[in-house]
Amino acid sequence: MGETADQFFVILQHRIVDHAPANLRSFFSSLLSVIAILVVFALLFAITTVLERKGLGRIQNRYGPNRVGPFGILQPIADGIKSLTKEDIVPQAADKVVHFLAPVMLVLAAFSLYAVLPFGRNMVLANLDAGVLFFFAVSSVMELTIFMAGWSSRNKYSLLGAMRAIAQMISYEVPLILASITVIMAAGSLSTVAIVEKQAGYTGIFPHWFVFTPWGFAGFVLFMIAATAESNRSPFDLPEGESEIIAGYYTEYSGFKFALFFLGEYLGMFAISGLGITLFWGGWSAPFSFLTWVPSYFWFFAKLLTMIAIFIWVRGTLPRLRMDQLMNFAWKFMLPMALLNLVTAGVWRFLPQGVLRWLVCGLLVVVPYVLLGRGLAQGWKLEKRVYRFAE
Amino acid sequence: MLFTIFAILTVAGAVAAMSLRNLIHSVLALTLAFAGLAAVYLQLGAQFIGLAQILVYVGAVAILIVFAILLTRDAGASPQSIVSSSWIESGTVALVIFCVLAWAIHHSAASRPAVLPQPEASMQQIGNVLMLRFALPLEIVGVLLTVALIGAVTLAMHEKQEKQ
Numbered sequence: 105m106g107e108t109a110d111q112f113f114v115i116l117q118h119r120i121v122d123h124a125p126a127n128l129r130s131f132f133s134s135l136l137s138v139i140a141i142l143v144v145f146a147l148l149f150a151i152t153t154v155l156e157r158k159g160l161g162r163i164q165n166r167y168g169p170n171r172v173g174p175f176g177i178l179q180p181i182a183d184g185i186k187s188l189t190k191e192d193i194v195p196q197a198a199d200k201v202v203h204f205l206a207p208v209m210l211v212l213a214a215f216s217l218y219a220v221l222p223f224g225r226n227m228v229l230a231n232l233d234a235g236v237l238f239f240f241a242v243s244s245v246m247e248l249t250i251f252m253a254g255w256s257s258r259n260k261y262s263l264l265g266a267m268r269a270i271a272q273m274i275s276y277e278v279p280l281i282l283a284s285i286t287v288i289m290a291a292g293s294l295s296t297v298a299i300v301e302k303q304a305g306y307t308g309i310f311p312h313w314f315v316f317t318p319w320g321f322a323g324f325v326l327f328m329i330a331a332t333a334e335s336n337r338s339p340f341d342l343p344e345g346e347s348e349i350i351a352g353y354y355t356e357y358s359g360f361k362f363a364l365f366f367l368g369e370y371l372g373m374f375a376i377s378g379l380g381i382t383l384f385w386g387g388w389s390a391p392f393s394f395l396t397w398v399p400s401y402f403w404f405f406a407k408l409l410t411m412i413a414i415f416i417w418v419r420g421t422l423p424r425l426r427m428d429q430l431m432n433f434a435w436k437f438m439l440p441m442a443l444l445n446l447v448t449a450g451v452w453r454f455l456p457q458g459v460l461r462w463l464v465c466g467l468l469v470v471v472p473y474v475l476l477g478r479g480l481a482q483g484w485k486l487e488k489r490v491y492r493f494a495e
Numbered sequence: 496m497l498f499t500i501f502a503i504l505t506v507a508g509a510v511a512a513m514s515l516r517n518l519i520h521s522v523l524a525l526t527l528a529f530a531g532l533a534a535v536y537l538q539l540g541a542q543f544i545g546l547a548q549i550l551v552y553v554g555a556v557a558i559l560i561v562f563a564i565l566l567t568r569d570a571g572a573s574p575q576s577i578v579s580s581s582w583i584e585s586g587t588v589a590l591v592i593f594c595v596l597a598w599a600i601h602h603s604a605a606s607r608p609a610v611l612p613q614p615e616a617s618m619q620q621i622g623n624v625l626m627l628r629f630a631l632p633l634e635i636v637g638v639l640l641t642v643a644l645i646g647a648v649t650l651a652m653h654e655k656q657e658k659q
Binding site for chain 2: 199234237247263270293294295
């Protein structure tokens with residue numbers, strides 16, 4: 105029973121594909137997976153927009169959307185109709201072709217990210233030998249599309265937003281990849297499926313997830329901070345800071361193209377959360393050994409929704425960083441910590457199992473963290489800020 | 496079939512990169528050529544090279560060029576003609592070099608239609624070779640790049656101090 109529920113979608117796919125002619129079967133099975141990914145994550149996007157607005161509303165002591173449908177859950181449909189019926193305005197000076205291509209390519213790249221994420225047992229579109237590399241390669245294409253959007257609009261705010269976005273994404277890509285390398289070192293593979301399998305065992309009732317090791321925990325925190333910056337979300341939302349540069353690179357987008365940017369951004373956030381889950385939280389594996397009867401895809405999406413909740417929580421809690429703070433944080437704190445974490449992962453690998461390993465690696469994580477934090481905070485002058493032009 | 500599409504994409508991107516008037520358009524066309532080349536690598540089964548090509552060329556080099564253009568000069572269309580005045584001479588030189596290279600490749604031993612076994616280079620093998628046999632070259636390249644980075648930072652820092 106549990107087995108059937110676990111493999112339900114895989115069996116369903118096989119059943120459907122069996123009706124196709126023999127030479128088209130692999131094509132149809134890929135097509136089905138692609139359609140499933142498109143539908144599920146587009147729906148998840150719709151649900152997340154309303155959940156986010158509700159959550160932010162609660163954090164800011166207001167109700168959030170509550171007019172369309174019961175408790176406002178039909179809000180995404182209203183938003184969708186609104187953005188479809190709005191006029192699509194392209195500025196006269198804009199570079200029409202690039203202006204059109206940018207949102208399309210962003211969504212295309214964002215959806216391709218899901219090709220290598222394992223959503224459940226045997227549920228991955230492409231089990232690539234270099235899955236993690238594929239993920240980072242495609243996500244680097246997203247930076248270029250943001251530049252295309254900002255530049256083609258011929259608007260100084262758009263261009264400023266794009267420059268900020270690229271500077272930020274390049275800076276945070278380094279700690280992001282360095283934090284993932286620790287897992288690749290431990291698992292000995294770049295394939296996402298193999299990485300999940302490496303974390304499959306249990307000690308007692310507790311799983312062997314990488315996040316439950318000193319380097320894994322530090323790596324996960326670094327990964328999530330960098331992932332927040334990569335997906336341009338608060339507190340790293342300088343590229344689209346409404347109060348400073350209107351909406352950054354998508355100032356000049358309206359109607360459905362704006363919705364596409366929104367979609368691309370959220371899809372990127374889900375995908376990078378999915379990668380974080382795959383790398384550090386054991387992918388689709390259950391959190392306790394006595395819960396393995398629950399279908400694997402349930403765990404993946406439960407973890408994904410938890411990640412999304414944390415993203416919303418962080419967005420409602422933290423103020424936006426300043427540009428110099430952003431860069432200092434990336435290069436003076438994140439980068440050294442990620443490099444040291446790499447060493448920690450190596451030490452962990454070669455020390456024998458036991459208390460000593462935990463002690464040494466724990467110290468290797470905590471001591472640099474405290475020292476670096478103290479050292480960087482030394483130059484701070486915490487006093488009332490004096491403004492030159494605004495009082 | 497797939498190869499034809501990728502080849503056309505690559506060549507069209509490269510031609511567009513040379514012939515478009517707007518510099519940013521040229522960079523985007525160049526990116527297309529890089530991506531087409533990566534697709535060819537992937538089609539040949541060289542996953543690592545193909546993905547590294549996208550990561551490095553599309554993700555880093557293209558953005559670097561874009562930054563350089565935006566920070567140094569006006570990115571508008573250049574007024575002068577894109578075709579150089581000495582296009583006949585340079586075209587002849589290019590054609591002659593192409594003919595010589597094509598002749599050399601055609602007559603070399605490597606182009607004999609020998610059926611070679613499909614080389615299987617898994618990520619594991621590439622990693623092992625890089626970390627064991629070629630560890631020293633890899634480290635030297637790493638040190639070289641770090642030195643270049645520190646050098647660039649030092650140059651930038653120096654300028655700032657003089658201004659103050």
